[in-house]
Amino acid sequence: MNDFAIQADKLTKRFDDFTAVDAITFDVKKGEIFGFVGANGAGKTTAMRILCGLSIPTSGTATVAGFDVYKEPEMIKKNIGYMSQKFSLYEDLTVMENITFYAGIYGLSDKEIKDRGAELLERLGISHEAKTFVRALPLGWRQKLSFSVAVIHQPKIVFLDEPTGGVDPVTRRQFWDLIYEASDRGITVFVTTHYMDEAEYCNRVSVMVDGRIDALDTPSNLKKQFNVDSMNKVFYQLAREAKRSGD
Amino acid sequence: MDAITLDNITKTYNKGAVLAVDKATFSVNEGEMFGLIGPDGAGKTSIFRVLTTLLLPDGGSGTVAGFDIVKEYKEIRNCIGYMPGRFSLYQDLSVEENLKFFATIFETTIEENYDLIKDIYVQIEPFKTRRAGKLSGGMKQKLALCCALIHKPKVLFLDEPTTGVDAVSRVEFWEMLKRLKHQGITILVSTPYMDEAILCDRIALIQGGKILSVDSPGNTVKKYPGKMYAVHSINMHQLLKDLRAYPDTLSCFTFGDSMHLTFKEDNDDNVVKLTTYLAGKGQKDVEIKNIPAGIEDYFIKISATGNE
Numbered sequence: 166m167n168d169f170a171i172q173a174d175k176l177t178k179r180f181d182d183f184t185a186v187d188a189i190t191f192d193v194k195k196g197e198i199f200g201f202v203g204a205n206g207a208g209k210t211t212a213m214r215i216l217c218g219l220s221i222p223t224s225g226t227a228t229v230a231g232f233d234v235y236k237e238p239e240m241i242k243k244n245i246g247y248m249s250q251k252f253s254l255y256e257d258l259t260v261m262e263n264i265t266f267y268a269g270i271y272g273l274s275d276k277e278i279k280d281r282g283a284e285l286l287e288r289l290g291i292s293h294e295a296k297t298f299v300r301a302l303p304l305g306w307r308q309k310l311s312f313s314v315a316v317i318h319q320p321k322i323v324f325l326d327e328p329t330g331g332v333d334p335v336t337r338r339q340f341w342d343l344i345y346e347a348s349d350r351g352i353t354v355f356v357t358t359h360y361m362d363e364a365e366y367c368n369r370v371s372v373m374v375d376g377r378i379d380a381l382d383t384p385s386n387l388k389k390q391f392n393v394d395s396m397n398k399v400f401y402q403l404a405r406e407a408k409r410s411g412d
Numbered sequence: 413m414d415a416i417t418l419d420n421i422t423k424t425y426n427k428g429a430v431l432a433v434d435k436a437t438f439s440v441n442e443g444e445m446f447g448l449i450g451p452d453g454a455g456k457t458s459i460f461r462v463l464t465t466l467l468l469p470d471g472g473s474g475t476v477a478g479f480d481i482v483k484e485y486k487e488i489r490n491c492i493g494y495m496p497g498r499f500s501l502y503q504d505l506s507v508e509e510n511l512k513f514f515a516t517i518f519e520t521t522i523e524e525n526y527d528l529i530k531d532i533y534v535q536i537e538p539f540k541t542r543r544a545g546k547l548s549g550g551m552k553q554k555l556a557l558c559c560a561l562i563h564k565p566k567v568l569f570l571d572e573p574t575t576g577v578d579a580v581s582r583v584e585f586w587e588m589l590k591r592l593k594h595q596g597i598t599i600l601v602s603t604p605y606m607d608e609a610i611l612c613d614r615i616a617l618i619q620g621g622k623i624l625s626v627d628s629p630g631n632t633v634k635k636y637p638g639k640m641y642a643v644h645s646i647n648m649h650q651l652l653k654d655l656r657a658y659p660d661t662l663s664c665f666t667f668g669d670s671m672h673l674t675f676k677e678d679n680d681d682n683v684v685k686l687t688t689y690l691a692g693k694g695q696k697d698v699e700i701k702n703i704p705a706g707i708e709d710y711f712i713k714i715s716a717t718g719n720e
Contacts, residue, residue: 204578205549304453330576331604333451333619334712338665345649359578360605362668366648384669395668397579404580 167231170195170322170353171216176225176234178211185211187376188225193369195321198344198354200364203373204404209357210326212373216355217324218242230321243271246315246352249326253311256300260291263299264314271318285313305336312343316352323347325356329363341366361397370396372403379403413478415567415598416440416463420472423458423621428470432458434621435472440600440614445593447612448602449707455621456602457497460571463600464494477566490518493560497571499552503545507536507555510544511562518563528595529558532588550581557588561597568592570601574608586611606708615707619715629707636705636713638662639678642670644699645690654693658686665712670699672709 171193178186186208193199203209214220216229218238227234230244254263261282268278286292289309299307308328316323325344329337341363348354356367364370364384371381380387380403384396391399416439423433433455440446448456461467463476465485474481476488501510511533515522526533536554539547544555553573560568570589574582586608593599601612609615610629617624617632625632645651648671655664655671660682662674675682683700690698705713 204580205576304451327576331452333454333715334606334708335665335715336451341666359576361579362666365668366666388669400579401583404578407580 168195169193169228170197171199171227171229171355173216173227174225176212176215176227177223178208178215178220179223184376186215186222189373189376189378191371191378191381193322193353193355195353196348196351197369198348198356198367200367200370201355201357201373202359202361202364202370202400203357204407206409207373207404207407208376209373213324213326213355213357216241217245217247244321246318246320246323247326248311248315248323248328250308250328250330254299254307254314257298259296259298260286260302260310261295263310264317267314268317273318281317285317289313305332305339308332308336308340309343312340312347316347319350320352322353322355325354327357327359329358329360337363361395361400364396364400372400374403374407375409413442414439414475415442415444416446416474416476416600418459418463418472418474421459421462421469421474422471423455423462423467424470432621433462433469436618436621436623437472438616438623438626440598442598443593443596444613445589445599445601445611447609447615448600448618449604449606449609449615449711450602450618451604454618456618457571458621459618460494460496460569460600460602464492464569465489490563491566492569493563493565493567494569495556495560495571495573497575499556501544501552501556501559504543506541506543507547508540510555511558514559515562520563522562525562525564528564528592529561531591532561533558549577553577553581553585561592565597567598567600570599572602572604574603574605582608606706606711609707617707617711617714619711624714625710633705633707633710636710638674640703640705640709641673641675641683642667642699642701642703643673643686644670644697645695646697647695650693651690651695654690654695658689660685663712665709667706667708672703672705 169192174190175188176186177188201209215222215234218241221235229241232240264282265278286295291306329340344354369383370387371378387399388394391402393399418436418438421433421436424431436459450456462469463474463481465481465488477491479487511522532554536551574585589599614628615632616626652666652671655661655673660675662676664671664673686700687698
């Protein structure tokens with residue numbers, strides 16, 4: 166495999182006469198924290214589904230972790246982690262049961278599950294909560310646990326779909342500490358967010374507008390390019406030109 | 413007269429096992445835009461449900477538009493508009509049918525109060541025959557607001573109307589709210605986005621069921637004790653570690669492209685000493701600026717997790 170975790174070339178997805186993703190070309194380097202932002206309806210979710218091996222594109226090419234999105238979606242699924250705010254853990258399973266379940270699905274052995282599970286709980290400082298039902302955990306803990314579970318099989322890439330929505334300001338920042346740690350361990354992080362201050366934490370950010378990637382660079386270069394002092398203003402300038410809206 | 417009052421309102425679930433709202437006390441003036449600011453699970457929705465008479469409080473008392481939230485619930489229901497956090501319109505009715513339905517149950521017509529919703533409704537009118545379930549997120553939100561307004565309520569309750577909405581649509585939505593406020597409607601709005609707090613006349617910060625602070629956004633940030641500094645360098649991730657390890661650091665959090673730092677004691681030589689320390693750590697292009705604290709800084713300061 167080369168130095169890229171993701172390579173996409175003119176990747177396109179059409180639903181009837183609607184072009185949800187319009188010939189996007191970009192790459193994500195190994196170990197990079199890559200921000201994927203855009204207005205509601207810009208095509209982020211559709212693009213992400215393709216990259217996770219859940220949807221076949223209409224045209225263009227893409228590889229994720231070295232695997233082709235047309236021919237090897239099952240290999241992609243094995244090599245990535247996924248977490249979203251909307252779907253994460255089973256509330257009526259305990260913390261350890263959730264870990265065992267997800268690690269099992271990713272094919273970890275019983276020994277690996279035991280070792281990595283214990284290590285994960287210790288790193289999060291919640292070893293004493295192993296037998297607690299997830300629904301009884303504070304939301305912030307749940308989010309952190311959910312992220313840790315998504316990378317328990319040490320995937321090459323983890324996809325995070327608005328991971329911090331609604332989380333309190335302190336937990337939101339602790340969550341980013343986890344993201345940095347994962348990135349330090351060599352895991353590539355692909356993250357969408359509505360919080361533009363979080364876009365500043367990414368190594369590079371792409372901004373989608375109406376299915377296209379209209380800007381892609383480091384946060385500081387984007388701010389220079391648009392002559393503004395925050396990513397929020399970069400986003401605002403790009404997204405208000407959008408012709409379409411909605412999810 | 414106050415449009416909304418809460419006096420020691422308490423709400424628990426699971427037979428008292430979960431304390432959702434803990435002796436909440438505040439009031440909202442008539443015609444005011446009042447923000448309830450806090451993360452998920454803080455108790456915002458429980459307060460909304462108690463005030464909109466959908467839940468009975470365990471203790472305390474409250475009024476909306478002068479009516480008691482327990483004894484006069486019927487009067488309250490007639491004079492408030494409520495937009496819950498979860499989209500709650502009829503998915504299989506069209507845009508127009510939903511609006512007509514809500515007008516009818518409040519014994520009014522779309523025409524009678526069209527002035528109030530006109531600005532918002534014209535944006536979704538081209539889709540008036542489309543089923544509500546088929547609308548985009550932004551359009552659903554606009555329709556829900558129209559339905560909450562169609563009977564010209566005195567008090568409007570908006571529970572997290574901008575959650576999950578992109579930055580551009582959020583700005584548009586707050587502009588709509590400003591116009592409604594100018595028409596004399598009292599608005600209680602909740603949000604997890606601290607940057608939206610500044611758009612309210614007054615805000616209550618809430619976490620863990622407790623009201624932490626009630627004031628104007630301007631006064632709220634003035635209450636921040638000590639001086640706040642923004643620190644920037646080339647290697648931000650390492651900078652966070654270095655600043656947290658610095659012995660004079662009281663708190664340090666990432667804020668977009670800089671770190672927000674406070675010192676244990678505000679001394680005149682703080683910046684000079686820190687500059688030397690960071691240079692010793694190999695940090696390059698360090699910038700340290702004294703800045704005013706923001707709402708989010710204050711929230712972190714006074715919230716339970718921020719004290720850890």
